[in-house]
Amino acid sequence: MNDREMSCNTGGQFMDRGRMNQNGVVQPLLTDLYQITMAYAYWKSGKTDDQAVFDLFFRSNPFHGEFTIFAGLEECLKFLDSFHYSDSDIEYLRQTLPEGIENEFFEYLGNLTARDVTLYAIDEGTVAFPRVPIIKIEGPLIIVQLLETTLLTLVNYASLMATNAARYRMVAGKHVKLLEFGLRRAQGPDGGLSASKYSYTGGFDGTSNVLAGKLFNIPVKGTHAHAYITSFSSVGELKTRLLKHKQTGITEDLLEHAIRHRQLLSHLLDVSTEESSEGELAAMVSYAIAFPDGFMALVDTYDVKSRETLEVTQDPTVQTETKSRQIQTNATPTNGYKLPNGTKVTSNGKKSNGLVDPISTGNGHCPQASVSQAPMPASITTDTTPQTTATNSKTSTSSKGTAYLPKYVEKSFRSGLLNFSAVALALNDLGYYALGIRIDSGDLAYLSCLARETFEKVAERFKVPWFNKLTIVASNDINEDTILSLNEQGHKIDCFGIGTHLVTCQRQPALGCVYKLVEINGQARIKLSQDVEKVTMPGNKNAYRLYSADGHALIDLLQKVSEPPPAVGQKVLCRHPFQESKRAYVIPSHVESLYKVYWKSGKICQQLPTLEQVREKVQISLKTLRNDHKRTLNPTPYKVAVSDNLYNFIHDLWLQNAPIGELS
Numbered sequence: 001m002n003d004r005e006m007s008c009n010t011g012g013q014f015m016d017r018g019r020m021n022q023n024g025v026v027q028p029l030l031t032d033l034y035q036i037t038m039a040y041a042y043w044k045s046g047k048t049d050d051q052a053v054f055d056l057f058f059r060s061n062p063f064h065g066e067f068t069i070f071a072g073l074e075e076c077l078k079f080l081d082s083f084h085y086s087d088s089d090i091e092y093l094r095q096t097l098p099e100g101i102e103n104e105f106f107e108y109l110g111n112l113t114a115r116d117v118t119l120y121a122i123d124e125g126t127v128a129f130p131r132v133p134i135i136k137i138e139g140p141l142i143i144v145q146l147l148e149t150t151l152l153t154l155v156n157y158a159s160l161m162a163t164n165a166a167r168y169r170m171v172a173g174k175h176v177k178l179l180e181f182g183l184r185r186a187q188g189p190d191g192g193l194s195a196s197k198y199s200y201t202g203g204f205d206g207t208s209n210v211l212a213g214k215l216f217n218i219p220v221k222g223t224h225a226h227a228y229i230t231s232f233s234s235v236g237e238l239k240t241r242l243l244k245h246k247q248t249g250i251t252e253d254l255l256e257h258a259i260r261h262r263q264l265l266s267h268l269l270d271v272s273t274e275e276s277s278e279g280e281l282a283a284m285v286s287y288a289i290a291f292p293d294g295f296m297a298l299v300d301t302y303d304v305k306s307r308e309t310l311e312v313t314q315d316p317t318v319q320t321e322t323k324s325r326q327i328q329t330n331a332t333p334t335n336g337y338k339l340p341n342g343t344k345v346t347s348n349g350k351k352s353n354g355l356v357d358p359i360s361t362g363n364g365h366c367p368q369a370s371v372s373q374a375p376m377p378a379s380i381t382t383d384t385t386p387q388t389t390a391t392n393s394k395t396s397t398s399s400k401g402t403a404y405l406p407k408y409v410e411k412s413f414r415s416g417l418l419n420f421s422a423v424a425l426a427l428n429d430l431g432y433y434a435l436g437i438r439i440d441s442g443d444l445a446y447l448s449c450l451a452r453e454t455f456e457k458v459a460e461r462f463k464v465p466w467f468n469k470l471t472i473v474a475s476n477d478i479n480e481d482t483i484l485s486l487n488e489q490g491h492k493i494d495c496f497g498i499g500t501h502l503v504t505c506q507r508q509p510a511l512g513c514v515y516k517l518v519e520i521n522g523q524a525r526i527k528l529s530q531d532v533e534k535v536t537m538p539g540n541k542n543a544y545r546l547y548s549a550d551g552h553a554l555i556d557l558l559q560k561v562s563e564p565p566p567a568v569g570q571k572v573l574c575r576h577p578f579q580e581s582k583r584a585y586v587i588p589s590h591v592e593s594l595y596k597v598y599w600k601s602g603k604i605c606q607q608l609p610t611l612e613q614v615r616e617k618v619q620i621s622l623k624t625l626r627n628d629h630k631r632t633l634n635p636t637p638y639k640v641a642v643s644d645n646l647y648n649f650i651h652d653l654w655l656q657n658a659p660i661g662e663l664s
């Protein structure tokens with residue numbers, strides 16, 4: 001119970017009790033007090049042997065979407081497997097529950113296990129829809145009730161997270177790498193671990209979370225922080241500059257190589273060596289010596305700002321506002337800035353993701369990113385007279401005059417690129433290939449294009465074709481909308497590092513899975529509500545997914561367990577559960593029975609997939625959904641229906657249970 005380690009490697013084995021380790025936090029007392037007080041009251045009222053059926057389901061999909069990925073099943077099964085109140089649990093309950101609880105109840109609890117429970121579920125990683133139970137549990141009322149909160153906590157966040165990750169994967173496309181960087185921002189340590197695990201399930205490629213890597217066998221990846229760059233201020237601080245040539249083994253001075261390349265590169269990149277940071281160079285050289293085969297550097301340490309921080313242009317109607325440094329301008333203030341191609345961008349003053357809108361040029365490629373031209377498009381003056389009276393000493397007043405991009409912005413970014421390229425070329429001299437860069441601020445579309453063009457230039461000039469393929473990682477408060485917007489603008493990002501929005505599911509922080517009693521001792525139970533959406537689907541049910549001839553999922557159908565399953569090629573009447581007039585005949589080309597028995601007689605009775613297999617399942621299952629159900633904007637709801645038999649049953653029961661009002 002107190003195992004510190006969580007094991008994930010359960011694939012390919014039928015589990016015996018005690019073989020599976022689980023997060024030590026997941027234990028029978030991880031529940032709401034009312035489950036235990038109810039258990040006592042059930043016990044007192046002789047309901048110990050009542051047989052109950054509970055459904056675990058959600059009522060609406062998260063993130064304004066029309067699908068949910070079911071995740072967390074394996075953890076539920078581990079929980080059932082280890083369900084047992086320890087002596088100290090019982091002792092704690094004795095002290096905590098109200099006085100007068102009979103001793104025999106504690107003895108009963110002490111012997112309670114999940115042996116007599118049967119759990120049915122849809123496969124982990126499958127797309128799921130509102131109202132179709134993802135788990136169905138049968139067994140003695142007390143124990144099945146006691147499982148409620150823990151099962152919900154294991155399924156809700158896992159499914160929300162997997163769904164969130166799957167949505168990021170869909171907007172990013174399959175060729176872009178997605179890394180989860182959220183541990184520091186997650187809802188505590190356990191939230192962080194679950195986020196790493198289920199974002200991998202949903203389609204991320206790896207995590208920066210090392211413990212998650214160890215526990216779940218997920219690829220761990222990462223770059224470095226700004227602190228590493230800022231910890232150096234000059235090359236004099238380098239304790240070593242030496243690196244062995246990868247092939248010859250001869251020791252060489254990497255800094256010397258880097259400085260030589262930097263000189264040559266400065267012409268190509270139009271940034272003088274004086275303008276680039278020496279501390280940054282030193283940091284990159286030292287990092288490259290530490291990781292010659294894995295050199296990946298942050299290039300935005302020194303003042304890469306969004307284009308919002310643009311310096312004033314010759315257009316007196318265009319004014320720059322800067323958040324962090326107050327550039328005083330004598331130009332007429334308006335909201336907006338100009339792109340190098342001459343387009344004036346007017347801000348509506350509304351901040352979107354922290355950036356003034358609109359950034360998008362909407363033409364699907366990178367109009368501003370031309371190293372050879374930027375920052376001097378034809379329409380820009382080459383007047384050497386500064387048009388600003390800037391309080392910021394870094395504001396450019398170079399001989400090329402002011403441009404649409406403030407010199408300190410672009411120069412500083414190019415300082416990062418200059419130093420990176422110099423060190424990467426130095427490594428190349430010694431037989432190593434650098435990996436790439438990370439950009440963590442500013443306009444990620446623009447800067448990624450600028451970086452890619454720089455790499456292409458370097459590749460050509462220095463005859464290093466692999467430079468074209470350097471990886472560009474982008475991070476900084478990225479969410480689904482940011483990725484969609486970056487796609488529209490055109491970007492050259494190969495990998496997104498995503499933290500806060502992903503792990504906190506900022507767009508919708510909870511999935512509303514509920515756990516409802518639907519049958520007791522063979523008698524269906526219905527929970528009525530003014531809100532028709534909250535009326536439960538009574539009785540012990542089976543769920544089927546009906547497919548069209550082209551392999552797409554058409555509809556999910558709930559039936560009473562006593563009904564024969566729908567058959568391929570045969571017409572089935574599918575009814576909306578509550579709206580009488582909504583019904584359709586479906587002739588399925590394929591019928592999938594959604595439930596499998598996962599737990600029975602104290603044993604897991606299916607071969608559990610590995611995390612990797614669940615991850616694959618997510619993508620396979622998503623493919624069965626039509627695109628209109630998956631699109632981000634106004635997706636079509638997927639249909640969930642009940643059989644005619646179940647429809648009539650629900651409505652009869654509803655009438656029986658709804659009290660008849662009296663008008664007076």
Ligand SMILES: Nc1ncnc2c1ncn2[C@@H]1O[C@H](COP(=O)(O)OP(=O)(O)OP(=O)(O)O)[C@@H](O)[C@H]1O
Pocket residue numbers: 304305306324352353354355359360440441442443444445446475476477478479482485486489
């Ligand atoms: N081209 C782009 N299109 C849309 N959103 C972008 C683009 N580039 C960056 N973003 C997003 O805009 C936001 C930029 O945040 P912000 O304005 O705080 O800039 P910043 O560069 O991080 O500044 P600071 O260094 O002050 O934090 C981030 O959420 C980022 O993901």
Ligand SMILES: O=P(O)(O)OC[C@H]1O[C@H](OP(=O)(O)OP(=O)(O)O)[C@H](O)[C@@H]1O
Pocket residue numbers: 181182184185225440475476477478497498499500501
């Ligand atoms: O932006 P997120 O999606 O949450 O991704 C993770 C962030 O964590 C790091 O920032 P850090 O903690 O160093 O602070 P920062 O916000 O100042 O960059 C990293 O540089 C990313 O910006």
Ligand SMILES: O=C(O)c1cccnc1
Pocket residue numbers: 181182208221222223224225438475497499
């Ligand atoms: O490895 C990284 O680059 C990283 C890890 C965590 C958070 N931000 C960045």
Ligand SMILES: [Mg+2]
Pocket residue numbers: 440475476477
């Ligand atoms: Mg950041």
